[in-house]
Amino acid sequence: MTTSQPLDLLPDSSTSFLSPYLPPSAPSDRVFVTLTYAASLDSRIALGHGQRTQLSGSESKCMTHYLRAHHDGILVGVNTFLADNPGLNCRYNIAGKSAVEASPRPIIIDPTFRCKIESRSKSMMAAASLEGKEPWILVSAEWRNSVSPSDLVHIQSIERMGARVIPVVGLRSDNRNESWAAILKSLKELGIHSLMVEGGARVINDLLCTAVDDINGAKISPVDVVIITIAPVYLGKNGVEVSPASALDNLYDITWDQFGRDCIMASFNKKLRADF
Ligand SMILES: NC(=O)c1ccc[n+]([C@@H]2O[C@H](COP(=O)([O-])OP(=O)(O)OC[C@H]3O[C@@H](n4cnc5c(N)ncnc54)[C@H](O)[C@@H]3O)[C@@H](O)[C@H]2O)c1
């Protein structure tokens, strides 16, 4: 069982800085998506593939957990799950809320169930010790329909512990627009109205260039807000890079603040873009 210490509270100046960018309290017809990650000065998020790399200082780590408390779900790609074994809970103390209530639902995109999540995974241990919620693993419907007997036993064992393996029709690795439309539709139906996306690079690079249909059929970005921690280090050319497939000029109402030694950029993302 984990018994993690709650993190320090942010000063009022920091919560005021973040407040315009938090998800609205009333849900809309779409999932509100906050894209957030920590990058080096050379736009790397890890030293190398599969390497957990701590970039955020203690103050910006508190910020991340404060943001987690304001979202229904927190999403990572399966490579991040495998590299970092993340807890994906909220360790920021929110007055009047238990740790489980404050924590978002961990969501892992994992079309072919590579994560092999089990009771000793940090997110499962956090849930078992009432410090977080049980994770949901989004797999492709095709994979789920032809699941092997051993994977089925594995799924049943983690579902008995409260996790869920959720088949998503349209979740595929080779078409980001179709994939993200399917992910967000499924999550909305499951009651996730606000989603914090933490990475890794594949997820971030994809999401920045993704277009989904709005209710009128117009192509829009699914991302509402972008919050980036910039840590004053270089990770070098072998690092895992965040760099979308094409140049983007889509951020507005941009604000910067310093959290300890890190800089935080918070901004809105234009929903409608000419190049979609
Ligand atoms: N600094 C940070 O803020 C931060 C945050 C998260 C992860 N990381 C680091 O990033 C690295 C992992 O990044 P990565 O790019 O290798 O992997 P990732 O975590 O983005 O996972 C990629 C995998 O997720 C699945 N996937 C993602 N999007 C999908 C989609 N739209 N449809 C279907 N499947 C999809 C696929 O299986 C894909 O191979 C790790 O080293 C981790 O430590 C850093």
Ligand SMILES: Nc1nc(=O)c(N)c(NC[C@H](O)[C@H](O)[C@H](O)COP(=O)(O)O)[nH]1
């Ligand atoms: N904000 C941020 N700063 C970092 O320096 C870093 N490496 C990550 N990485 C995001 C990724 O999702 C990690 O896996 C979780 O930050 C670990 O999550 P936990 O604290 O175990 O819950 N995120």
